[in-house]
Amino acid sequence: MTTDRLEDLLRSTLRAEAKAAEDRIADLEERVLLEIEERRPRLLWHEWLRQLLAPTASSRFGQLVVVGATAAIFLFVGIGISSNLLRHDDAAPKLSLQPVRFADGTQEVLFVLPALNAENVAVVGNFNSWEETALSDQDGDGIWTASIPLPPGRYEYAFLIDGRWWGQDPQADDWVQSFGQFSSVRYIGRGGEDV
Amino acid sequence: MYRAQDEVSLLRASLQGDTAAWGEIIGRYKDAVFGLCLGFMRNRADAEDLSHDAFIRAYVNLRKYNLERKFSTWLFTIAANLCRNKLRYRRNHPTGEMPFHLQGGTDPAKVIQKEDQHALVQQAITKLPYSYRAPLVLRFYNDLSYREISEVLSIPEGTIKTRIHRGKIMLKALIEKERDPT
Numbered sequence: 189m190t191t192d193r194l195e196d197l198l199r200s201t202l203r204a205e206a207k208a209a210e211d212r213i214a215d216l217e218e219r220v221l222l223e224i225e226e227r228r229p230r231l232l233w234h235e236w237l238r239q240l241l242a243p244t245a246s247s248r249f250g251q252l253v254v255v256g257a258t259a260a261i262f263l264f265v266g267i268g269i270s271s272n273l274l275r276h277d278d279a280a281p282k283l284s285l286q287p288v289r290f291a292d293g294t295q296e297v298l299f300v301l302p303a304l305n306a307e308n309v310a311v312v313g314n315f316n317s318w319e320e321t322a323l324s325d326q327d328g329d330g331i332w333t334a335s336i337p338l339p340p341g342r343y344e345y346a347f348l349i350d351g352r353w354w355g356q357d358p359q360a361d362d363w364v365q366s367f368g369q370f371s372s373v374r375y376i377g378r379g380g381e382d383v
Numbered sequence: 384m385y386r387a388q389d390e391v392s393l394l395r396a397s398l399q400g401d402t403a404a405w406g407e408i409i410g411r412y413k414d415a416v417f418g419l420c421l422g423f424m425r426n427r428a429d430a431e432d433l434s435h436d437a438f439i440r441a442y443v444n445l446r447k448y449n450l451e452r453k454f455s456t457w458l459f460t461i462a463a464n465l466c467r468n469k470l471r472y473r474r475n476h477p478t479g480e481m482p483f484h485l486q487g488g489t490d491p492a493k494v495i496q497k498e499d500q501h502a503l504v505q506q507a508i509t510k511l512p513y514s515y516r517a518p519l520v521l522r523f524y525n526d527l528s529y530r531e532i533s534e535v536l537s538i539p540e541g542t543i544k545t546r547i548h549r550g551k552i553m554l555k556a557l558i559e560k561e562r563d564p565t
Contacts, residue, residue, distance in 0.1 A: 189555055189558070189559070191551065194551055194554065194555055194558075195523060195551070197500060197501075197504050197558075198504060198508075198519065198523045198551075198554065199523045199524070200501070201500075201501045201504040201505055201508070202418060202422055202508075202520060202523055202524040203418070203524065204501050205421060205422075205501070205505055206414065206417060206418035206421055206422075206524070209417075209421060209427045209430070209431075210414070210417070212417070212427055212430070212431040213413050213414070213417045213431060213434060216409060216413045216417075216434060216435060216438070217406045217409045217410055217413070219435060220405075220406075220409055220435060220438045220439060220442075221402050221405065221406050221409075223435075223439055224402055224405070224439065224442055225402065227439075227443075312472075314432065314436070317468065318468070318469065318472040344432065364428060
């Protein structure tokens with residue numbers, strides 16, 4: 189086989205395999221823009237904070253007023269929530285799979301895994317760049333938990349039980365298989381079961 | 384609406400928060416980014432997820448992009464880094480399974496009968512080490528120059544030339560081995 193022939197074959201093969209799978213990105217624009225829209229409050233917050241720190245006195249003054257008013261509202265609401273939580277503490281379940289929701293759509297997602305004889309349990313996923321986030325079992329009952337705030341989106345993850353991969357979380361919305369191993373999937377916010 | 388506008392205008396509009404402009408950018412580059420991720424990862428599901436993540440990450444970091452630079456090179460660098468990180472994670476957490484296989488891509492019967500050259504080449508690419516596969520994909524799928532590949536992979540240009548040369552030799556040997564296993 190000549191070098192030219194090899195290069196042509198390589199080029200046509202790479203293009204053919206991408207073409208054969210192009211249905212997977214047919215609606216990529218919509219999915220990306222949806223996630224951007226869902227993240228927008230946080231993106232704008234960063235932009236807004238940048239302007240706040242910028243040396244423009246007029247814009248800062250207006251923003252400082254808004255910061256003060258927002259802080260007052262949060263303080264007021266926070267006191268209300270705290271007193272409400274204290275009042276119902278006895279009736280509240282100790283472990284709830286119902287996520288806590290924030291105004292920007294972010295949810296406090298609870299990852300739970302029973303692993304009676306494990307010494308270490310961690311969760312890895314695309315929300316933590318596949319770096320380990322440890323689960324804890326403070327009362328030693330073999331139920332390991334971690335609570336992670338996640339903005340709306342699709343999350344692929346797996347547990348590591350003493351370093352061993354465990355990809356089929358019973359609490360997951362879906363399981364996917366790649367590289368011959370399972371991973372779990374959860375949908376948070378729009379696009380998932382919470383819609 | 385944006386067809387007639389040049390890329391810099393679209394990027395400037397995206398920076399101003401015009402998501403329709405960013406949608407146009409995605410439309411222009413999604414095939415290239417997906418093909419890159421598929422070539423690197425050899426897995427359709429990963430390629431889909433990483434393409435999505437690459438456009439999100441690029442949008443979030445758009446302020447860091449220097450408009451003087453070629454946008455495609457910057458975007459491919461983001462996608463390549465995401466692929467490299469995911470492959471690195473998979474390498475550090477082996478599962479005992481075959482590290483790569485292209486899902487739903489090839490018909491083994493055709494490979495055995497030596498009838499499908501694309502299937503043979505696909506299998507050979509999958510067996511190539513990542514350090515040789517990545518430059519070949521950027522060169523022959525994304526049509527990048529040696530200098531651009533060097534920029535995307537953060538590897539000296541001379542090393543890229545060597546890897547592409549050796550990668551082709553290895554690929555040829557793998558194809559011939561697949562074609563005639565005896």
